[in-house]
Amino acid sequence: MNILILGYGKMGKIISQVAEERGHQIVAKINIENVADLDHLDTSKIDVAIEFSQPGSAVGNITWCMQHGVPVVVGTTGWMDDKDGVTNLCKQKDGSLFYTSNFSIGVNIFFKVNAFLSKLMNDQEAYKATLEEIHHTEKKDAPSGTAITLAEGLIKNNQRYSSWELQNDNTQQKEGTLPITSKRIDPAPGTHIVSYKSEIDDITINHTAHNRKGFALGAVLVAEWLPGKKGVLSMDDFLDF
Known part of the structure:
Protein backbone atom coordinates (compact mmCIF):
# COMPACT_ATOMS: atom_id res chain seq x y z
CA MET A 1 0.00 0.00 0.00
CA ASN A 2 0.98 3.62 -0.53
CA ILE A 3 0.48 5.54 2.71
CA LEU A 4 0.47 9.30 3.33
CA ILE A 5 1.57 10.30 6.83
CA LEU A 6 -0.10 13.47 8.14
CA GLY A 7 1.74 14.54 11.28
CA TYR A 8 5.34 13.44 11.65
CA GLY A 9 5.95 13.71 15.37
CA LYS A 10 6.75 10.81 17.68
CA MET A 11 3.68 8.82 16.67
CA GLY A 12 4.09 9.58 12.97
CA LYS A 13 7.66 8.31 13.04
CA ILE A 14 6.71 5.06 14.79
CA ILE A 15 3.77 4.56 12.40
CA SER A 16 6.09 5.05 9.42
CA GLN A 17 8.51 2.48 10.83
CA VAL A 18 5.77 -0.08 11.50
CA ALA A 19 4.21 0.48 8.06
CA GLU A 20 7.52 -0.02 6.28
CA GLU A 21 8.24 -3.14 8.35
CA ARG A 22 4.92 -4.49 7.04
CA GLY A 23 5.98 -3.82 3.44
CA HIS A 24 4.14 -0.55 2.76
CA GLN A 25 5.46 2.54 0.99
CA ILE A 26 5.35 5.99 2.60
CA VAL A 27 4.59 8.47 -0.21
CA ALA A 28 5.04 11.59 1.93
CA LYS A 29 5.49 12.69 5.53
CA ILE A 30 3.64 15.95 6.16
CA ASN A 31 3.96 18.19 9.18
CA ILE A 32 3.42 21.88 9.90
CA GLU A 33 6.74 22.78 8.27
CA ASN A 34 5.98 21.28 4.84
CA VAL A 35 2.18 21.31 4.69
CA ALA A 36 2.36 23.14 1.34
CA ASP A 37 3.68 19.89 -0.18
CA LEU A 38 0.11 18.53 -0.03
CA ASP A 39 -0.71 20.64 -3.10
CA HIS A 40 1.90 18.77 -5.15
CA LEU A 41 0.98 15.18 -4.30
CA ASP A 42 -0.44 12.79 -6.89
CA THR A 43 -3.48 11.59 -4.94
CA SER A 44 -4.11 8.77 -7.43
CA LYS A 45 -1.02 7.10 -5.95
CA ILE A 46 -2.20 7.35 -2.32
CA ASP A 47 -4.18 4.37 -0.99
CA VAL A 48 -4.76 5.76 2.51
CA ALA A 49 -3.64 8.54 4.85
CA ILE A 50 -2.82 8.16 8.54
CA GLU A 51 -3.39 11.37 10.52
CA PHE A 52 -1.60 11.85 13.86
CA SER A 53 -0.92 15.58 14.05
CA GLN A 54 -2.14 18.23 16.51
CA PRO A 55 -5.70 19.28 17.43
CA GLY A 56 -5.35 22.51 15.46
CA SER A 57 -4.26 20.69 12.29
CA ALA A 58 -6.54 17.64 12.32
CA VAL A 59 -9.68 19.14 10.76
CA GLY A 60 -7.71 20.75 7.92
CA ASN A 61 -5.94 17.47 7.20
CA ILE A 62 -9.18 15.47 7.27
CA THR A 63 -10.87 18.02 5.01
CA TRP A 64 -8.02 17.75 2.50
CA CYS A 65 -8.43 13.97 2.45
CA MET A 66 -12.19 14.17 1.95
CA GLN A 67 -11.82 16.69 -0.87
CA HIS A 68 -9.24 14.53 -2.65
CA GLY A 69 -10.93 11.16 -2.19
CA VAL A 70 -8.24 9.78 0.14
CA PRO A 71 -9.41 7.39 2.88
CA VAL A 72 -8.07 8.65 6.20
CA VAL A 73 -7.30 7.01 9.53
CA VAL A 74 -7.34 9.62 12.32
CA GLY A 75 -5.72 9.26 15.73
CA THR A 76 -5.44 12.93 16.67
CA THR A 77 -7.70 13.93 19.56
CA GLY A 78 -8.95 17.30 20.77
CA TRP A 79 -10.99 18.31 17.69
CA MET A 80 -14.38 16.86 18.61
CA ASP A 81 -16.08 20.28 18.56
CA ASP A 82 -15.84 19.96 14.77
CA LYS A 83 -17.00 16.35 14.60
CA ASP A 84 -20.46 17.10 13.15
CA GLY A 85 -19.04 19.23 10.34
CA VAL A 86 -16.41 16.62 9.49
CA THR A 87 -19.02 13.85 9.53
CA ASN A 88 -21.27 15.82 7.17
CA LEU A 89 -18.36 16.48 4.81
CA CYS A 90 -17.51 12.78 4.76
CA LYS A 91 -21.10 11.98 3.79
CA GLN A 92 -21.19 14.70 1.12
CA LYS A 93 -17.97 13.44 -0.45
CA ASP A 94 -18.87 9.74 -0.03
CA GLY A 95 -15.59 9.48 1.81
CA SER A 96 -13.88 7.08 4.17
CA LEU A 97 -13.03 8.34 7.66
CA PHE A 98 -11.91 6.16 10.53
CA TYR A 99 -11.57 7.82 13.92
CA THR A 100 -10.79 6.47 17.34
CA SER A 101 -9.33 8.11 20.40
CA ASN A 102 -7.05 5.09 20.87
CA PHE A 103 -5.86 2.41 18.43
CA SER A 104 -4.61 0.01 21.10
CA ALA A 209 0.38 1.69 28.00
CA HIS A 210 4.07 0.75 28.18
CA ASN A 211 4.99 2.29 24.81
CA ARG A 212 3.52 3.72 21.59
CA LYS A 213 4.09 0.71 19.35
CA GLY A 214 0.69 -0.83 20.12
CA PHE A 215 -1.04 2.37 18.99
CA ALA A 216 1.08 2.54 15.82
CA LEU A 217 0.45 -1.10 14.89
CA GLY A 218 -3.29 -0.65 15.44
CA ALA A 219 -3.32 2.40 13.15
CA VAL A 220 -1.47 0.54 10.39
CA LEU A 221 -3.76 -2.50 10.68
CA VAL A 222 -6.78 -0.21 10.32
CA ALA A 223 -5.14 1.52 7.34
CA GLU A 224 -4.78 -1.87 5.66
CA TRP A 225 -8.47 -2.57 6.28
CA LEU A 226 -10.04 0.80 5.41
CA PRO A 227 -9.72 1.20 1.59
CA GLY A 228 -12.94 0.25 -0.18
CA LYS A 229 -15.12 1.05 2.81
CA LYS A 230 -17.30 4.16 3.09
CA GLY A 231 -18.58 6.40 5.85
CA VAL A 232 -17.42 7.28 9.34
CA LEU A 233 -16.06 4.15 11.00
CA SER A 234 -14.64 3.22 14.41
CA MET A 235 -12.92 0.41 16.28
CA ASP A 236 -16.28 -1.25 16.83
CA ASP A 237 -16.45 -1.76 13.05
CA PHE A 238 -12.85 -2.92 12.79
CA LEU A 239 -12.88 -5.30 15.77
CA ASP A 240 -16.52 -6.39 15.25
CA PHE A 241 -17.23 -6.42 19.00
Whole structure:
Protein backbone atom coordinates (compact mmCIF):
# COMPACT_ATOMS: atom_id res chain seq x y z
CA MET A 1 0.00 0.00 0.00
CA ASN A 2 0.98 3.62 -0.53
CA ILE A 3 0.48 5.54 2.71
CA LEU A 4 0.47 9.30 3.33
CA ILE A 5 1.57 10.30 6.83
CA LEU A 6 -0.10 13.47 8.14
CA GLY A 7 1.74 14.54 11.28
CA TYR A 8 5.34 13.44 11.65
CA GLY A 9 5.95 13.71 15.37
CA LYS A 10 6.75 10.81 17.68
CA MET A 11 3.68 8.82 16.67
CA GLY A 12 4.09 9.58 12.97
CA LYS A 13 7.66 8.31 13.04
CA ILE A 14 6.71 5.06 14.79
CA ILE A 15 3.77 4.56 12.40
CA SER A 16 6.09 5.05 9.42
CA GLN A 17 8.51 2.48 10.83
CA VAL A 18 5.77 -0.08 11.50
CA ALA A 19 4.21 0.48 8.06
CA GLU A 20 7.52 -0.02 6.28
CA GLU A 21 8.24 -3.14 8.35
CA ARG A 22 4.92 -4.49 7.04
CA GLY A 23 5.98 -3.82 3.44
CA HIS A 24 4.14 -0.55 2.76
CA GLN A 25 5.46 2.54 0.99
CA ILE A 26 5.35 5.99 2.60
CA VAL A 27 4.59 8.47 -0.21
CA ALA A 28 5.04 11.59 1.93
CA LYS A 29 5.49 12.69 5.53
CA ILE A 30 3.64 15.95 6.16
CA ASN A 31 3.96 18.19 9.18
CA ILE A 32 3.42 21.88 9.90
CA GLU A 33 6.74 22.78 8.27
CA ASN A 34 5.98 21.28 4.84
CA VAL A 35 2.18 21.31 4.69
CA ALA A 36 2.36 23.14 1.34
CA ASP A 37 3.68 19.89 -0.18
CA LEU A 38 0.11 18.53 -0.03
CA ASP A 39 -0.71 20.64 -3.10
CA HIS A 40 1.90 18.77 -5.15
CA LEU A 41 0.98 15.18 -4.30
CA ASP A 42 -0.44 12.79 -6.89
CA THR A 43 -3.48 11.59 -4.94
CA SER A 44 -4.11 8.77 -7.43
CA LYS A 45 -1.02 7.10 -5.95
CA ILE A 46 -2.20 7.35 -2.32
CA ASP A 47 -4.18 4.37 -0.99
CA VAL A 48 -4.76 5.76 2.51
CA ALA A 49 -3.64 8.54 4.85
CA ILE A 50 -2.82 8.16 8.54
CA GLU A 51 -3.39 11.37 10.52
CA PHE A 52 -1.60 11.85 13.86
CA SER A 53 -0.92 15.58 14.05
CA GLN A 54 -2.14 18.23 16.51
CA PRO A 55 -5.70 19.28 17.43
CA GLY A 56 -5.35 22.51 15.46
CA SER A 57 -4.26 20.69 12.29
CA ALA A 58 -6.54 17.64 12.32
CA VAL A 59 -9.68 19.14 10.76
CA GLY A 60 -7.71 20.75 7.92
CA ASN A 61 -5.94 17.47 7.20
CA ILE A 62 -9.18 15.47 7.27
CA THR A 63 -10.87 18.02 5.01
CA TRP A 64 -8.02 17.75 2.50
CA CYS A 65 -8.43 13.97 2.45
CA MET A 66 -12.19 14.17 1.95
CA GLN A 67 -11.82 16.69 -0.87
CA HIS A 68 -9.24 14.53 -2.65
CA GLY A 69 -10.93 11.16 -2.19
CA VAL A 70 -8.24 9.78 0.14
CA PRO A 71 -9.41 7.39 2.88
CA VAL A 72 -8.07 8.65 6.20
CA VAL A 73 -7.30 7.01 9.53
CA VAL A 74 -7.34 9.62 12.32
CA GLY A 75 -5.72 9.26 15.73
CA THR A 76 -5.44 12.93 16.67
CA THR A 77 -7.70 13.93 19.56
CA GLY A 78 -8.95 17.30 20.77
CA TRP A 79 -10.99 18.31 17.69
CA MET A 80 -14.38 16.86 18.61
CA ASP A 81 -16.08 20.28 18.56
CA ASP A 82 -15.84 19.96 14.77
CA LYS A 83 -17.00 16.35 14.60
CA ASP A 84 -20.46 17.10 13.15
CA GLY A 85 -19.04 19.23 10.34
CA VAL A 86 -16.41 16.62 9.49
CA THR A 87 -19.02 13.85 9.53
CA ASN A 88 -21.27 15.82 7.17
CA LEU A 89 -18.36 16.48 4.81
CA CYS A 90 -17.51 12.78 4.76
CA LYS A 91 -21.10 11.98 3.79
CA GLN A 92 -21.19 14.70 1.12
CA LYS A 93 -17.97 13.44 -0.45
CA ASP A 94 -18.87 9.74 -0.03
CA GLY A 95 -15.59 9.48 1.81
CA SER A 96 -13.88 7.08 4.17
CA LEU A 97 -13.03 8.34 7.66
CA PHE A 98 -11.91 6.16 10.53
CA TYR A 99 -11.57 7.82 13.92
CA THR A 100 -10.79 6.47 17.34
CA SER A 101 -9.33 8.11 20.40
CA ASN A 102 -7.05 5.09 20.87
CA PHE A 103 -5.86 2.41 18.43
CA SER A 104 -4.61 0.01 21.10
CA ILE A 105 -6.46 -3.32 21.04
CA GLY A 106 -6.05 -3.49 24.82
CA VAL A 107 -7.59 -0.06 25.33
CA ASN A 108 -10.58 -0.96 23.18
CA ILE A 109 -11.13 -4.07 25.28
CA PHE A 110 -10.83 -1.76 28.31
CA PHE A 111 -13.60 0.43 26.84
CA LYS A 112 -15.89 -2.61 26.82
CA VAL A 113 -14.96 -3.59 30.39
CA ASN A 114 -15.66 0.00 31.47
CA ALA A 115 -19.11 -0.03 29.87
CA PHE A 116 -19.98 -3.39 31.43
CA LEU A 117 -18.82 -2.31 34.89
CA SER A 118 -20.82 0.91 34.56
CA LYS A 119 -23.98 -1.14 33.96
CA LEU A 120 -23.27 -3.28 37.02
CA MET A 121 -22.82 -0.15 39.17
CA ASN A 122 -25.97 1.55 37.94
CA ASP A 123 -28.02 0.79 41.06
CA GLN A 124 -25.14 0.92 43.54
CA GLU A 125 -25.73 4.41 44.90
CA ALA A 126 -23.16 4.02 47.68
CA TYR A 127 -20.38 4.18 45.07
CA LYS A 128 -19.20 7.41 43.43
CA ALA A 129 -17.38 7.17 40.12
CA THR A 130 -14.19 9.05 39.26
CA LEU A 131 -11.87 9.00 36.26
CA GLU A 132 -8.16 9.86 36.19
CA GLU A 133 -5.74 10.02 33.27
CA ILE A 134 -1.98 10.55 33.26
CA HIS A 135 0.15 11.45 30.23
CA HIS A 136 3.48 13.03 29.34
CA THR A 137 3.76 16.83 29.34
CA GLU A 138 3.85 17.07 25.52
CA LYS A 139 0.21 15.98 25.29
CA LYS A 140 -1.74 19.13 24.45
CA ASP A 141 -5.39 18.22 25.10
CA ALA A 142 -6.88 17.51 28.50
CA PRO A 143 -8.71 15.39 29.27
CA SER A 144 -7.32 12.89 26.78
CA GLY A 145 -9.52 11.57 24.00
CA THR A 146 -9.34 8.15 25.62
CA ALA A 147 -10.58 9.60 28.92
CA ILE A 148 -13.49 11.27 27.13
CA THR A 149 -14.39 7.97 25.43
CA LEU A 150 -14.30 6.23 28.81
CA ALA A 151 -16.45 8.97 30.35
CA GLU A 152 -18.99 8.75 27.53
CA GLY A 153 -19.14 4.97 27.90
CA LEU A 154 -19.72 5.23 31.64
CA ILE A 155 -22.41 7.92 31.28
CA LYS A 156 -24.22 5.99 28.54
CA ASN A 157 -24.50 2.92 30.75
CA ASN A 158 -25.13 4.50 34.16
CA GLN A 159 -28.22 6.65 34.65
CA ARG A 160 -26.75 8.33 37.75
CA TYR A 161 -24.36 10.35 35.55
CA SER A 162 -25.40 12.72 32.78
CA SER A 163 -22.16 14.65 32.09
CA TRP A 164 -18.45 14.83 32.85
CA GLU A 165 -16.29 17.70 34.05
CA LEU A 166 -12.54 18.30 34.14
CA GLN A 167 -11.48 18.83 37.74
CA ASN A 168 -9.00 21.28 39.22
CA ASP A 169 -8.08 22.09 42.81
CA ASN A 170 -11.08 24.40 43.22
CA THR A 171 -13.72 22.30 41.48
CA GLN A 172 -16.51 20.91 43.63
CA GLN A 173 -18.01 17.66 42.41
CA LYS A 174 -21.61 18.05 41.27
CA GLU A 175 -24.32 15.46 41.61
CA GLY A 176 -24.73 13.57 38.36
CA THR A 177 -21.40 14.78 36.99
CA LEU A 178 -18.44 12.45 36.50
CA PRO A 179 -15.19 14.14 37.60
CA ILE A 180 -12.10 13.69 35.41
CA THR A 181 -8.62 14.46 36.71
CA SER A 182 -5.84 15.02 34.15
CA LYS A 183 -2.17 14.88 35.12
CA ARG A 184 0.84 15.69 32.91
CA ILE A 185 4.04 14.11 34.25
CA ASP A 186 7.38 13.19 32.64
CA PRO A 187 8.18 10.47 32.06
CA ALA A 188 4.76 8.84 32.24
CA PRO A 189 3.10 6.04 30.31
CA GLY A 190 -0.45 6.69 29.20
CA THR A 191 -2.60 5.60 32.15
CA HIS A 192 -6.39 5.65 32.59
CA ILE A 193 -8.08 4.75 35.87
CA VAL A 194 -11.81 4.36 36.49
CA SER A 195 -12.80 4.05 40.15
CA TYR A 196 -16.00 3.51 42.11
CA LYS A 197 -15.47 4.53 45.73
CA SER A 198 -17.62 4.00 48.78
CA GLU A 199 -17.12 4.25 52.55
CA ILE A 200 -16.67 0.47 52.64
CA ASP A 201 -14.44 -0.26 49.64
CA ASP A 202 -13.25 0.79 46.20
CA ILE A 203 -13.53 -0.91 42.81
CA THR A 204 -10.91 0.18 40.29
CA ILE A 205 -10.03 -0.76 36.73
CA ASN A 206 -7.05 0.70 34.92
CA HIS A 207 -5.07 0.49 31.69
CA THR A 208 -1.40 1.45 31.35
CA ALA A 209 0.38 1.69 28.00
CA HIS A 210 4.07 0.75 28.18
CA ASN A 211 4.99 2.29 24.81
CA ARG A 212 3.52 3.72 21.59
CA LYS A 213 4.09 0.71 19.35
CA GLY A 214 0.69 -0.83 20.12
CA PHE A 215 -1.04 2.37 18.99
CA ALA A 216 1.08 2.54 15.82
CA LEU A 217 0.45 -1.10 14.89
CA GLY A 218 -3.29 -0.65 15.44
CA ALA A 219 -3.32 2.40 13.15
CA VAL A 220 -1.47 0.54 10.39
CA LEU A 221 -3.76 -2.50 10.68
CA VAL A 222 -6.78 -0.21 10.32
CA ALA A 223 -5.14 1.52 7.34
CA GLU A 224 -4.78 -1.87 5.66
CA TRP A 225 -8.47 -2.57 6.28
CA LEU A 226 -10.04 0.80 5.41
CA PRO A 227 -9.72 1.20 1.59
CA GLY A 228 -12.94 0.25 -0.18
CA LYS A 229 -15.12 1.05 2.81
CA LYS A 230 -17.30 4.16 3.09
CA GLY A 231 -18.58 6.40 5.85
CA VAL A 232 -17.42 7.28 9.34
CA LEU A 233 -16.06 4.15 11.00
CA SER A 234 -14.64 3.22 14.41
CA MET A 235 -12.92 0.41 16.28
CA ASP A 236 -16.28 -1.25 16.83
CA ASP A 237 -16.45 -1.76 13.05
CA PHE A 238 -12.85 -2.92 12.79
CA LEU A 239 -12.88 -5.30 15.77
CA ASP A 240 -16.52 -6.39 15.25
CA PHE A 241 -17.23 -6.42 19.00
